[in-house]
Amino acid sequence: MLQFLPSVFTEGLLNPNEYCYTMPPDLIGALTTGISLATAICLLWILYHGLCVFPKFHQSINFQILSKSAFGQWILAQGKVIKGDKSGNLLNLTGSNIDVSQGKDDAMEFVKTKTALEEKLQRLLIQEKIFKDIRSSFDPEKFFQTAVNQIGEAFKVDRCLVHIYLESPTPHIPLVAEYKRPEITEPWVIDVPVIGNPHVVRILSQDAAIVCHDVDKEPLLKGALHLCHQVGLKSMVGVRTSYQGKPNGMIGIHQYHYPRQWLDEEISLLEAVAGQLGIAIAQANLLTMERQRRIELDWHNKQLSEEIRIRQYTEEALRKSEQRWQLVLNGNNDGIYDWDITTGYAFLSTRIKTMLGYEDSDLINHVDTWRNLLHPEDFQRVIASQKAYLEKKSPQYLVEYRLRCKDGNYKWILARGQALWDETGKA
Structure with missing residues (x-):
């Protein structure tokens, strides 16, 4: 059985959708009797295309055959039609073959390495773009939505969800941002629980992503x-975001309609993004x-400023009041007595002190000072009159008594x- 392998068509000479086929052994035997394998392959290729009607046609192709040792060999086969009649019958064909395996293997390894590097570079560019967009704003609403959009588009998923993790009063993961394909119209409305949800608990317990290629085969989602069936979820990947070893959120990417085999590179990229997002x-x-x-500090400062303003206003009003009160005292020939019954403080005006021959600093402003100046014969009577008035047993406080002057006499x-x-009712 002679088979044209798919690698034959990498040179662009043949269309694999049209010419990838297996030739019957008897046809090969009939056409290749007495000629080399390479010449036979050229002959089959030329006959299939009807190229023998062009006597001077010369064509080269690259193809791969398997030797008996099962090692692949690349052969460069060249064929030339020497002579053909007008009816399309082949009269003379010459051909040659050259082993070009080493060059081909090197080229294929180069292409493979180049492709791998390009894919890695692409992932790095995607990762850097996501990181840059995340770091561009510390407004939670903005960077959550930016992050979820970038992740959803980079992974080409149907939906991407970003949650934050709140530990108190009970553990829960409220949704803060969502990406969905344009054809998905319904927003995510499911409140995913933490307690009693082994899948979410596992995600929040480690930095490594929890990968689910098929939800129907995932024990944690049982x-x-x-x-999952309600929303049409077939595959998903969940990974926590964290800081200093403690979870602070979660990313989930969803694939609907068919199970998706998540690649290691995709999982690594999502874990890196989760680290930055955390x-x-x-x-x-x-x-x-x-x-x-x-x-809060501004509010307290404003409150303090307001209190200071009120206090300054009050102090200024009090100062002015005291000034007016002092004017009254100075303009009045009577002595003034003001007693705070709660504290015992008793203000004695300068006039009342000079009336008794004392300097202003000679007497302490206290009720005991006044009591010590009372004549012993008047003391009980005056105190009883004062008490009766304070208890509202007397309609007025009006009493005469003697006070001791500085020279020892009484006035x-x-x-x-x-x-x-x-x-x-307390005075």
Whole structure:
């Protein structure tokens, strides 16, 4: 059996959709009796195309045959029609073959290496673009959507979901961004649980991606197959995002309609993207916390500024009030007495002190100072009158008593007063 292998057509001479076929052994035997294998192959190729009607046609082809040792050999076969009649019958054909295996193997290895490098470069470019877009903004809404769009387009998936992981009050993974193909109109509305979900728990427990080529064969999804079938999910890859070994999110890429065999290169790329996204999420969280702290600090500063303003206003109003009060005191010949019953502080005006012959600094502003100046014979009467008024048993406070002067003599004083009571009736 002589077979044209698919590698024959890599030279662009034959169309594999038209000429990849197997020749019957008896036809080969009939046409190649007494000639070399290479000449026979040229003859078959020329006969198939009817090239013998062109007596001076010369053509070369590259093809691969298998020797008895099962090692592949590349042969360059050249054939030339020497003579043919007008009816299309071949009268004379000459041909030659050359072993070109070494050159072909080197070329194929070069192409294979080049293709691998180009694919790796493409993955690096995709990875760098995703990283750059993620790092371009620390606004969570923007970089989440940017990241999910880039991942979805790079992996050519039907849907890509990005979740953040919140540990309290109970572990949950709210959806923060979604990519879907244009033909998918329905947004993702399923609230994926963490508790009781072994698939999500496994994803969140490690940095390595959890790969599922076929959801129907994944033990971790056994309890969630009804949800997978509901949305038409056939294959998926899930990987956590993390920072300093702790999960802070999750990426999921979905393939619908048919199971997809995820490549190692795709999985590695997704894990790298997840690592960068985890760092970005952590930085965004820190930035959000810093912004919140600044907002709170600004609020406290405004509150403090307002309190300072009110206090300054109050102090200024009090200062002016004291100025007016001092003017009243200075313009009044009466001595003024102001007693804070709660603290015992008793303001004695300068006038009341000079009336008794004291300097302003001689007497301490306290109720005990006033009591110590009372004449012993008046003390009980004055205290009883004061108590009756404060307990509202007397309609007014009006009493005469003697106070000791600085020279030791006593002077009669007429005291009048007005008390203030709180809502409980306490003065």
